[in-house]
Amino acid sequence: MAFQADRCDPARAEAKVLGGVIVEARGLRKTFAGGIEALRGVSLAVRQGEVVVVVGPSGSGKSTLLRCLCGLETPDAGEVVTDGARLPGSRRDRDRIRTETGMVFQHFNLFPHLTALANVTLAPRLARGLPADRAEAEARALLGRVGLKDKTGAYPAELSGGQQQRVAIARALAMRPKVMLFDEATSALDPEMIGEVLEVMRGLAAEGMTMVVVTHEMGFAREAGDRVLFMDQGRIEEEAGAAEFFLSPRGERARRFLSRML
Amino acid sequence: MSAAPKTRVPFTRRDAALLALAGGGAALFLWRAGSGPAGGWSWSAILSFFVRRDEAGGGPLPGILLEGLRTTLALSAWSMVLALVLGAAVGLLAARPQGGARPRLLRRLCAGSFVELLRNTPPLVLAFLFYFFVGDQLLAALGVEEAARALPRGGQRLLAALAAPPARLVAFASAVLTLALYEAAYIAEIVRAGVESVERGQWEAAYALGLSPRQRLARVILPQALRRSVPALAGQFISTVKDSSIVSVISIPELTFQAMEIMAGTQRTYEIWLTVFACYLLLCLALSLASRRLERRLSAGGRR
Numbered sequence: 001m002a003f004q005a006d007r008c009d010p011a012r013a014e015a016k017v018l019g020g021v022i023v024e025a026r027g028l029r030k031t032f033a034g035g036i037e038a039l040r041g042v043s044l045a046v047r048q049g050e051v052v053v054v055v056g057p058s059g060s061g062k063s064t065l066l067r068c069l070c071g072l073e074t075p076d077a078g079e080v081v082t083d084g085a086r087l088p089g090s091r092r093d094r095d096r097i098r099t100e101t102g103m104v105f106q107h108f109n110l111f112p113h114l115t116a117l118a119n120v121t122l123a124p125r126l127a128r129g130l131p132a133d134r135a136e137a138e139a140r141a142l143l144g145r146v147g148l149k150d151k152t153g154a155y156p157a158e159l160s161g162g163q164q165q166r167v168a169i170a171r172a173l174a175m176r177p178k179v180m181l182f183d184e185a186t187s188a189l190d191p192e193m194i195g196e197v198l199e200v201m202r203g204l205a206a207e208g209m210t211m212v213v214v215t216h217e218m219g220f221a222r223e224a225g226d227r228v229l230f231m232d233q234g235r236i237e238e239e240a241g242a243a244e245f246f247l248s249p250r251g252e253r254a255r256r257f258l259s260r261m262l
Numbered sequence: 263m264s265a266a267p268k269t270r271v272p273f274t275r276r277d278a279a280l281l282a283l284a285g286g287g288a289a290l291f292l293w294r295a296g297s298g299p300a301g302g303w304s305w306s307a308i309l310s311f312f313v314r315r316d317e318a319g320g321g322p323l324p325g326i327l328l329e330g331l332r333t334t335l336a337l338s339a340w341s342m343v344l345a346l347v348l349g350a351a352v353g354l355l356a357a358r359p360q361g362g363a364r365p366r367l368l369r370r371l372c373a374g375s376f377v378e379l380l381r382n383t384p385p386l387v388l389a390f391l392f393y394f395f396v397g398d399q400l401l402a403a404l405g406v407e408e409a410a411r412a413l414p415r416g417g418q419r420l421l422a423a424l425a426a427p428p429a430r431l432v433a434f435a436s437a438v439l440t441l442a443l444y445e446a447a448y449i450a451e452i453v454r455a456g457v458e459s460v461e462r463g464q465w466e467a468a469y470a471l472g473l474s475p476r477q478r479l480a481r482v483i484l485p486q487a488l489r490r491s492v493p494a495l496a497g498q499f500i501s502t503v504k505d506s507s508i509v510s511v512i513s514i515p516e517l518t519f520q521a522m523e524i525m526a527g528t529q530r531t532y533e534i535w536l537t538v539f540a541c542y543l544l545l546c547l548a549l550s551l552a553s554r555r556l557e558r559r560l561s562a563g564g565r566r
């Protein structure tokens with residue numbers, strides 16, 4: 001598969017300078033009511049500036065892993081440490097992880113009663129205590145960065161899916177997170193809108209944002225990912241550099257998954 | 263806003279027949295009512311119950327019905343405000359957000375018994391209960407009337423305009439309490455349903471952005487929940503105006519009570535009750551219209 005080989009530049013991984021570990025998960029386990037074991041001992045370390053892509057069949061625990069990383073789920077066992085703050089932990093730690101971890105949801109979850117601008121300024125004003133004019137200036141800059149400079153006054157219902165998701169990304173960035181989590185950010189979008197969101201995500205990756213991305217977009221995983229985790233049945237089955245994973249998956253299950261996806 | 267498509271409705275012979283039937287019925291009713299024992303319509307007297315002339319030779323003074331209308335308005339307004347605050351508090355206590363945990367047993371017990379106790383008893387009985395217990399015992403023991411009497415003249419006049427003069431303040435307060443509690447039970451359910459209707463993703467997004475529990479509720483959830491509850495809340499406010507006639511049984515001089523007084527004095531039964539009917543109708547129609555406009559204004563901005 002020659003086209004794959006020349007698309008992933010082997011020199012790139014070396015060229016990117018990664019910092020120390022900023023997000024670490026150790027032995028995460030989570031069983032939901034009803035006995036579904038979503039996570040069966042997941043450990044992971046993400047270094048600063050790294051883009052980790054998590055792939056796997058649905059129901060493999062990818063989303064639960066992300067939700068544990070940002071504090072939306074409390075694991076039954078194991079812990080998450082982000083920039084020194086621990087989960088499960090004190091309220092202070094929980095609040096620090098919430099504000100330092102940006103989350104982008106599959107269904108955007110924009111606040112429908114607020115304009116795009118107000119969606120972006122809300123959290124900085126309330127949780128970071130930024131004065132309104134500064135929050136607004138920052139929000140305008142962020143909305144410009146995701147290509148929505150002229151949509152600041154629009155309500156979510158007046159925006160397309162792709163535009164809504166870009167507002168959601170700007171909203172998460174407004175808290176100046178140390179790491180961004182993307183939970184199937186393009187899965188709810190019409191095909192023609194996926195590109196504009198992936199474009200923004202690629203831009204973020206190129207700027208050195210630390211990212212954990214759950215996605216079914218294998219093209220994005222290959223091009224923007226530094227490392228790929230393949231999850232199945234609540235475990236990380238395989239872990240490899242993005243180029244290596246797509247060229248030669250080791251396990252049988254990963255190979256079968258890839259043959260279905262590509 | 264999408265305007266409703268305009269369709270021409272043809273006026274058929276059947277419509278004409280029905281219209282004639284309805285008009286005939288109304289005419290018959292008016293004729294029968296006019297030829298009652300008191301004989302003949304006498305609408306001019308009704309006007310004097312709205313505006314009467316000052317006997318000492320001064321300008322026009324509010325009549326007994328206008329006083330009643332003012333009391334009904336004051337009663338309804340105070341009850342609505344109190345009911346909204348109380349109902350929202352109880353509703354929030356009982357609400358189980360989507361994806362959230364069930365509220366603690368104590369909270370559910372408090373909110374549940376509040377709602378069930380008040381919803382499952384007739385407001386007439388509540389009115390008596392509160393009048394004798396809260397009015398005669400509690401408020402009297404607290405010395406509310408004495409405190410009101412101790413106010414300067416201006417304060418007393420303001421109190422009389424916004425609520426009731428000192429002599430009737432205790433009865434007025436127990437009437438407000440009755441109505442407020444009764445309506446609050448329903449408002450609590452409306453608010454609870456509104457909060458529970460807000461999608462789980464809204465709570466999660468607010469949480470992930472670092473908002474505190476109070477900020478999540480006040481800035482993200484409640485604005486959406488209340489917006490969805492506007493029609494139901496407006497209905498409850500209209501009910502409050504109508505239910506305020508109940509407290510006529512504890513001698514609050516509101517519209518219905520005043521009408522009964524006049525009827526006892528003049529026997530002008532039909533004129534008086536038709537007038538009172540029209541007064542309530544106008545009041546409630548105005549509220550209904552206002553809520554429609556509010557609803558339209560809200561939906562013109564942020565849609566779901």
